[in-house]
Every structure is written in structure tokens, then in C-alpha cells.
Amino acid sequence: MKPLFFFTFLTLAFSPLFSQNNSNLTDEIALKLSVLPLNCIDQEYPNKPGHTYGSADEVGLSPKALHPVFYGCFDWHSSVHGHWMLIRLLKTKPDISNRNEIIAKLNTSFDRSAVEVETEYFTKYATGRGFERTYGWAWLLKLDEELALWDDPMARQWHENLQPLTDQIIQLWTEYLPKQTYPNRTGVHPNSAFALGFAIDWARATNNKEFEQALIKKSVEFYGDNTKTPAHLEPDGADFFSPSLEIADLMRRILSRRDFEKWLNAFYTQKGIDRISEIPIVSDLSDYQTVHLVGLSFSRAWCMKGIAKSLPAGHPLKSHFEETAQKLLGNALPLVFDGNYGGEHWLASFALMALE
Numbered sequence: 001m002k003p004l005f006f007f008t009f010l011t012l013a014f015s016p017l018f019s020q021n022n023s024n025l026t027d028e029i030a031l032k033l034s035v036l037p038l039n040c041i042d043q044e045y046p047n048k049p050g051h052t053y054g055s056a057d058e059v060g061l062s063p064k065a066l067h068p069v070f071y072g073c074f075d076w077h078s079s080v081h082g083h084w085m086l087i088r089l090l091k092t093k094p095d096i097s098n099r100n101e102i103i104a105k106l107n108t109s110f111d112r113s114a115v116e117v118e119t120e121y122f123t124k125y126a127t128g129r130g131f132e133r134t135y136g137w138a139w140l141l142k143l144d145e146e147l148a149l150w151d152d153p154m155a156r157q158w159h160e161n162l163q164p165l166t167d168q169i170i171q172l173w174t175e176y177l178p179k180q181t182y183p184n185r186t187g188v189h190p191n192s193a194f195a196l197g198f199a200i201d202w203a204r205a206t207n208n209k210e211f212e213q214a215l216i217k218k219s220v221e222f223y224g225d226n227t228k229t230p231a232h233l234e235p236d237g238a239d240f241f242s243p244s245l246e247i248a249d250l251m252r253r254i255l256s257r258r259d260f261e262k263w264l265n266a267f268y269t270q271k272g273i274d275r276i277s278e279i280p281i282v283s284d285l286s287d288y289q290t291v292h293l294v295g296l297s298f299s300r301a302w303c304m305k306g307i308a309k310s311l312p313a314g315h316p317l318k319s320h321f322e323e324t325a326q327k328l329l330g331n332a333l334p335l336v337f338d339g340n341y342g343g344e345h346w347l348a349s350f351a352l353m354a355l356e
Contacts, residue, residue, distance in 0.1 A: 187239030231272030
């Protein structure tokens with residue numbers, strides 16, 4: 001274990017791009033991150049389609065045939081948030097040097113006819129209604145939200161073309177929400193708190209009050225009375241979410257500052273805080289599951305930043321989470337580029353979320 005930490009801190013010390021004291025989204029970092037989704041959104045293989053075959057006729061369908069927009073980046077949800085990332089960078093870094101390449105890729109992706117095929121998938125196939133529920137759904141709404149809030153002619157066209165798919169996801173989620181009796185508290189894709197948080201953000205951005213209220217009701221039902229969460233047991237060996245931090249990051253969205261502070265004080269134990277503040281040990285960056293732990297640093301960082309902003313000055317967790325978020329970022333950023341496709345197809349999006 002000591003050699004791993006020694007290598008990590010050497011990387012930080014000698015990298016001009018990444019450090020614990022400089023973990024802002026610079027132009028250089030933005031460009032370096034943008035290359036990863038640019039390289040994979042039209043890379044079809046290797047691929048993990050997640051498709052359940054309903055008949056022999058479906059066996060010959062390629063990932064691109066099933067999903068003509070989001071077929072690359074190894075799996076559907078990674079392609080979706082790779083697209084989100086490129087849009088976000090165009091908005092926040094309008095002078096990025098590969099701007100024209102990004103626009104060309106997105107123009108190809110947001111073809112109306114291709115989006116319609118994506119939309120049909122969810123009702124055409126036997127298990128389509130549950131495809132990417134709710135992790136991929138959440139990222140699709142994050143993508144739609146980014147376009148909806150961008151006052152730009154190009155973005156308005158992309159947003160309009162995406163609407164059949166967005167409407168389909170909202171319909172499916174609205175139907176599913178009353179049936180979701182229990183939350184998923186894992187640290188990977190099915191985590192309910194993460195998805196609910198992104199969905200609430202979308203509902204508020206698009207002024208969908210009915211959907212927002214249904215999401216808030218379910219969130220309170222799942223987590224409103226949670227106390228002494230066992231965060232000291234985190235993480236599992238392939239987590240890219242902290243289950244406890246995702247819950248806290250959700251609750252800060254829906255409670256008043258005073259109520260959130262009271263809720264948070266009862267939610268965590270000191271043992272749990274100590275545990276989630278540790279930098280995750282990533283023993284093998286080339287392993288597609290173990291590399292999830294790099295993403296865990298990023299998601300912990302963005303949750304801690306959001307929670308800290310919702311706490312009053314003087315609350316002991318405010319400065320602690322702010323400082324810990326920077327340490328997690330400083331440790332994880334160099335690792336995005338030190339592995340293989342197992343991390344490269346998705347980690348840049350998580351890094352951008354944490355940086356912002």
C-alpha cells in the first residue's frame with residue numbers, strides 16, 4: 001500500500017496540470033478532458049450494450065443498429081454523459097481549440113431520425129421500458145437540461161431534435177416512480193439518490209412542477225428519516241458513488257438550509273465522516289471494475305462541494321468537505337489518463353462534474 005501512495009503523490013507533485021492546490025477547470029485541462037469523449041462517441045467496440053434478446057431476430061443487431069446516437073463509449077449511459085460533457089465544454093469554454101470538431105460530432109449525433117430510433121427502443125423491445133433505469137435516464141435529463149438552459153441557435157436545434165427521447169424518458173419515469181417501493185443504496189449505476197437528484201435539477205430547469213413534486217415526495221419517503229447511516233462501511237470494491245453522500249447531496253436540494261443542517265447532523269456519525277474522507281485506493285487502473293474507484297473520488301468531491309454550499313458558515317463539515325473535495329480531485333485527476341479504455345470511456349465526464 002505504501003508504494004501506491006508514494007507513486008500517487010509523486011504524480012501530483014510533478015504534474016503542472018493537476019495538483020491539490022490547482023484543481024480548477026483551466027483551458028488546458030478542459031482540452032485534455034474533451035479528447036476522451038471525442039475519441040469514443042463514435043467508437044462502437046468494445047461494447048456492453050445491455051440489451052436483452054427477445055428473439056433470434058435480434059441477435060444480429062449491432063450496438064449502432066440498436067442505438068444510432070448513443071452507441072459508442074462502451075455503453076449507452078457513458079455515451080450520453082460524454083455528449084453532455086462536450087456540450088458543457090462548448091458553453092463554458094467557447095474558445096476551446098477543438099470547438100469545430102466537437103460541433104461536427106454533435107451535429108452528427110443529434111440527427112432527428114437517429115433520435116427517433118433511440119426513442120423507439122424503449123417500447124419496441126420486450127425489456128426496453130427498463131433499459132438504463134434510472135442511471136442512464138438521469139444522464140439523459142442532465143444532457144437535455146444543459147441544452148435547455150443554453151440560449152444558442154445551435155443548441156436550440158439540438159434540443160428540439162432530442163425532445164422525442166426526453167419525452168419518452170419522462171413518461172417512463174413518471175410511470176415507474178409510484179411503483180418504486182424501495183430505494184437502491186448501492187454505489188454503482190442503480191443508485192436511486194443520484195438519479196433523483198439529477199431528475200429534480202431537470203424538473204426545475206424546465207419548470208415541470210408535477211414531476212418535481214413527485215420526485216421530492218419519493219426522496220423524502222426514502223431518506224427523510226434516515227439517521228446514523230453506516231458510511232463507515234463504504235466503499236465496496238467497485239463503487240463510483242458514495243451511497244451516503246449521494247443521499248445527502250439529494251436532500252440538500254429539497255430541504256431548507258435549517259432543516260438540511262438538522263437532518264445532516266443526525267445522518268452521519270464521525271466514524272462515517274472519517275471513512276468517506278479517505279482517498280480511495282485504486283489497485284489496478286487497467287481493471288474495468290476497480291477503476292470505478294477513481295470515479296468515486298470525483299463523485300465524492302462534487303457531492304461534498306454541493307453539501308458544503310448548503311451549510312452555514314461555522315458548521316464543522318463545511319470547511320472539512322471543501323478541503324476534502326480538493327484533495328480527492330487532486331488525487332484523481334492524473335489517474336484519468338493513466339489507465340485504459342475502462343476508465344477513458346467515462347471518467348472525463350465525472351472529472352468535469354467535480355471540477356465545476
